[in-house]
Amino acid sequence: MQTPATYPAARMRRLRRTRAMREMVQENGLSAGDLIWPVFIRDGNGVEEPIASLPGVNRLSLDRLLPAAERALALGIPAICLFPYTAPDLRTEDCAEAWNPENLTNRAIRMLKAELPELMVMTDIALDPYNANGHDGFVVDGQILNDETVDALVKMGLAQAEAGADILGPSDMMDGRIGALRAAMESAGHRDVAILSYAAKFASGFYGPFRDAVGAGTRLVGDKATYQINPANREEALACVARDLAEGADMVMIKPGMPYLDICRAVKDRFQRPTFAYQVSGEYAMLMAAAQNGWLDGDKVMLESLMAFKRAGCDGVLTYFAPRVAEILRK
Template sequence: MLPSQAPFPATRHRRLRQSPAIRSLVGQTSLSPSDFIWPVFVRDGEGISEPVGSMPGVNRLSVDKVVEAAREAHALGIPAICLFPYTAPALKTPDCAEAWNPENLSNRATRAIKDAVPDIAVMTDVALDPYNSDGHDGIVENGVIVNDASVEALVKQALSQAAAGADIIGPSDMMDGRIGAMRAALEAEGHQNVLLLSYSAKFASAFYGPFRDAVGASGALKGDKKTYQMDPGNSDEAMRLIERDLQEGADMVMVKPGMPYLDICRRAKDMFGAPTFAYQVSGEYAMIAGAIERGWLDGDKVMMESLMSFRRAGCDGILTYFAPQAARLLAE
């Protein structure tokens, strides 16, 4: 509904933009460090901070360095950190068993963070691609990504993450029925308070390339992920998937990628009212960070403008690699 307003010159919209003080009074959208989840890549070793070539300023961190990152995030007011493991090729198998190994990288990092920074929330990723010798998010049989066997494996992965102390579990695999199966298993195993932030609308996007480099999945991937990730042209389907995941027990929902799909974020928030998140994915970050690195864009301004777009579209929070930089800027 548009407000009633007098014609010009009785109404001069520029009166509301004339100074920082006035603009602050009438601003509609705000941004805070509490809106961020910081995705970090964890690798084996000690004392390691290894640059990701396709993501300027982003590093793979050993567990001790991930703990330092969690301390930094907490000090900046960032409420959650999300872990993505770089798994050694020797540990990748067709059955993906490393995904639910209690001593895998993700679980070790979770325990280390919760021991050192208990007040920060740890989010983990449920998908098989970091552990799959075929590079897919699900189990591959005769060249086909099979759904039900994948869900069984994903449930074991989710339970191992909950046992390690994860506060938020993020199923990003896009298999059918996995939210209901995970919620039932978590309840049965006494993990009633573990949150499910479902990647409900995850599109088969070309923006994921740098991420696959970061977790070492690019070389292993055979084929594409279009049989389980969404067609980028489908909006109504996204609403059906979000509704299904909420009905199966998701506490929060995710749209991925972010900026190319802000219309999906807006529709989801308006239609369901559930906590809605978006992931400013690796390709989005790489485009912005690469242009900043070359001096083509004003770094701070374009970073903050990109993050504000998510909030304006209705997102309650944003997964972004810019989280620490943006939080420091907001604190100034």
């Protein structure tokens, strides 16, 4: 790195003097095209159900999802990610609703692709929205079964691909699921369906509001530490990313986001592949709560937090702020 001139030949403030100057030399940019909007859906008609722990976020019935998706597309957001709130009577130990071609997610995919074919639809692949015990995998005698869960996830992914999903998002953290999903997509003729793997998903305390949103929080028995990554482990996270890319992931994700910016930077530097972060529910809830209490400038910290992801090397971010950010960026 070149050694800069010393003061007063070098005055760093010269390039901060005006807004035009600051923008001209800005190193990183943020656009609506960098965003994926996570959306919670539920059965019913005319439903916009507030989620108490996620201020400003609602569960939407499909008739309300369509105009929300139209607005997102008009704002330049290229993709939404669907997360279902499954009715209690459909949450079972065998999780069979997860691969039902007529489940809520698959109906939503078909509707969106029929009405808004240019909008990319991403899905979630994990059993927790359908599982009687809130876990991402099958539970037998208190143990999470890996290989049996992978078989179920493949069926789930195939049903979503058949419905027209553009991007599959395996969030379960079972070993071997990326290779199994990629092989299944190839065999079934879904060669163009992309996989955005939750490759480095940590056993975090920041997921609480999300679990409320999908109705899995009160059902969860124990924790997810046997299949999600220990927050203390950097090299393990990088090994998981390497494995998923080797098995056929097209893109990788780090989750949560802001507490793991070091992982984002390391992943991008080491692998040079499309890298995303999920600004998870707890991150969103903290910023919203502080803004609503007048402790922080909500829009300013929202934009600053997202720029941090771009500075750390991320190509894009899943964030509940997506529509608000896109509106601000249009001004």
